[in-house]
Amino acid sequence: MGTELGVYKTCVSARSTSKEILKKAQDGGIVTQLFAYALDEGIIDGAIVAGPGPEPWRPMPMVALTSEELMASRGTRYNLSPNVALIKEVTRSYGLDKVGIVGTPCQMQAVRKGQLYPAGLRDVPDKIALAIGIFCMENFPYQSIKQLVEDHAGMALPAVKKMEIGKGKFWVYGERGQVVTLPLKVTHKYEQPGCHVCLDYVANLADVSTGSVGSPDGWSTVFVRSKKGDDIWSKAMAAGCFETKPIEQVKPGLELVSKLANEKISKNQKTVESRATFGVNKALRNPYVSPK
Amino acid sequence: MAEKTKKEDKPVADKITVGHVHMSGCTGCLVSLADNYGGLLTILDRYADLVYGLTLADVRHIPKMDVALVEGSVCIQDKLAVEEIKQTREKAAVVVAVGGCACYGNITRFGRGGQPNQPQHESYLPIGDLIKVDVYIPGCAPTPQLIRNVCVMAYLLLKGTKEQKDLATAFLTPLMQLADRGTTACGCDLIYDVINQGLCMGCGSCTASCPVRAITMEYGKPNVNREMCIKCGACYAQCPRSFFNVDVVNQYEGIMEAIDGALK
Ligand code: SF4
Ligand code: SF4
Ligand code: SF4
Numbered sequence: 001m002g003t004e005l006g007v008y009k010t011c012v013s014a015r016s017t018s019k020e021i022l023k024k025a026q027d028g029g030i031v032t033q034l035f036a037y038a039l040d041e042g043i044i045d046g047a048i049v050a051g052p053g054p055e056p057w058r059p060m061p062m063v064a065l066t067s068e069e070l071m072a073s074r075g076t077r078y079n080l081s082p083n084v085a086l087i088k089e090v091t092r093s094y095g096l097d098k099v100g101i102v103g104t105p106c107q108m109q110a111v112r113k114g115q116l117y118p119a120g121l122r123d124v125p126d127k128i129a130l131a132i133g134i135f136c137m138e139n140f141p142y143q144s145i146k147q148l149v150e151d152h153a154g155m156a157l158p159a160v161k162k163m164e165i166g167k168g169k170f171w172v173y174g175e176r177g178q179v180v181t182l183p184l185k186v187t188h189k190y191e192q193p194g195c196h197v198c199l200d201y202v203a204n205l206a207d208v209s210t211g212s213v214g215s216p217d218g219w220s221t222v223f224v225r226s227k228k229g230d231d232i233w234s235k236a237m238a239a240g241c242f243e244t245k246p247i248e249q250v251k252p253g254l255e256l257v258s259k260l261a262n263e264k265i266s267k268n269q270k271t272v273e274s275r276a277t278f279g280v281n282k283a284l285r286n287p288y289v290s291p292k
Numbered sequence: 293m294a295e296k297t298k299k300e301d302k303p304v305a306d307k308i309t310v311g312h313v314h315m316s317g318c319t320g321c322l323v324s325l326a327d328n329y330g331g332l333l334t335i336l337d338r339y340a341d342l343v344y345g346l347t348l349a350d351v352r353h354i355p356k357m358d359v360a361l362v363e364g365s366v367c368i369q370d371k372l373a374v375e376e377i378k379q380t381r382e383k384a385a386v387v388v389a390v391g392g393c394a395c396y397g398n399i400t401r402f403g404r405g406g407q408p409n410q411p412q413h414e415s416y417l418p419i420g421d422l423i424k425v426d427v428y429i430p431g432c433a434p435t436p437q438l439i440r441n442v443c444v445m446a447y448l449l450l451k452g453t454k455e456q457k458d459l460a461t462a463f464l465t466p467l468m469q470l471a472d473r474g475t476t477a478c479g480c481d482l483i484y485d486v487i488n489q490g491l492c493m494g495c496g497s498c499t500a501s502c503p504v505r506a507i508t509m510e511y512g513k514p515n516v517n518r519e520m521c522i523k524c525g526a527c528y529a530q531c532p533r534s535f536f537n538v539d540v541v542n543q544y545e546g547i548m549e550a551i552d553g554a555l556k
Contacts, residue, residue, distance in 0.1 A: 007542075080493075080512025081512070082494050082499065082509040082512055083496060085499035085500050087497075087500045104495075106493045109532045110495040110497045110532040112541050113497075113536060113541055114497060114530065115544060115548060116441065116541060118431075118435040119430045119434070119501055120431050120501025120530050121435060121501055122435040123435075123437070124500075125435075139493070139494070141511060142512065192494065195493060196490075199538075205542070205544065227545065284490065287491060287532075287534060287535055288537070288538060291473055291534040291535040292469060292473045
């Protein structure tokens, strides 16, 4: 295919140089570090992130205006955080002119559609200063995560330190050192159905996108995509925010990223196509073709 | 007093002609167009002549025009209004329904007469129920930026190079498809055409776009307070799972630069 990784200017393996950030980061602390740098430099004046929610391991979109607030949003929560819900409000009551936002590939799509076709997003298009996308294979409703962790893994949600999907398994790490893994097969039926028509793995439309796949533990794979992204990334590099390695020199590297991207896209492309003949002479709607 | 005014002696030859037609609307759509500030002046300088618009110019009757920007719905008990929307279709090459009222009826859906001094003025229809509409710009109010983008694209479509025409066509296609889709809108569109279709992925765009905060995200899915909904159609138009034309959106950087460039 060749388009599975989107358009990008550079791709590296990277991690933050801040020990403080790395302490609780999911991987290389890229999102937290890049936003913290952009905040300090006035490149953004706030960022929409997935903050802590009302229940354990349930994210809630929030606007971080300081580095301290950013720190609270570290770590992956494998369930829905509707970050785009705040995209207009940040330009209203929060009064932001230069908005940062982190999100899944579909949320980056929402942001770009919102910039080109703003139906209810007055003044938002010109105020997106830095959109950071995170790789995403699929997502889960909160109740799915609850069921996976509590019923399948037999752990209490508040006692979980970290969750991870990697190396073909769903990993749950307890605060007291215990580790439970579930085969991914178990998780499939709990996936959000809307993810099955998603044709983007590495956040092709972000300014900078990042994820764990391709890089060693504690490091992240980073794609620098747009002019904005390139400008901010180079400045952050010059300011010593990141350690990097050429992606060609790390294992498993881009080959694995491509492989997973292709797997996701071809599987979901089939789902999209099968919707055309879902009923008897009746189709389900295809958003890539029309809103009808 | 006598400020020297200079009439354009050589008007820019290639401008398109645009009119603003005011049906049962609130003029908020026109204010949104005006809220492009300098951008609007640039459009009027280089790309478009405003040949009609009762709010801004003293032209009494609907003239021929390339693009009609129509705001408001049509009161079918008001003969003049019905006459005017038909005339608009005859006189305009491209009819754009601007805003929730023209596209979907919006707040006028709730009109049911009984108020002085025309208690019989009770039935309002979106313009697409009376004439064929080419392009929709939903939203209450529609955003200045989308109106601007459509104006620039309409110019490229009518006056551009082959390449620009192709881009403009691709850009306008989903807005034409929305016009084909129908004349009703509601927060329920998210239920019928997104969630019920297995397409919602919980991004929250709908919540952000709703002008009356009728949509909250509950455990990652939209919940519509239908009593609050004014039926503007913004949420469905904004949802990335209503239309997502990858070919155009993938070029967002270039397109935004081109639009900025055109208005510099
Ligand atoms: S798989 Fe796609 S649709 Fe689902 S959360 Fe990830 S990016 Fe969004
Ligand atoms: S829910 Fe809100 S955005 Fe959607 S149609 Fe109703 S008023 Fe408009
Ligand atoms: S805008 Fe996002 S959350 Fe709302 S219906 Fe569409 S996909 Fe779902």
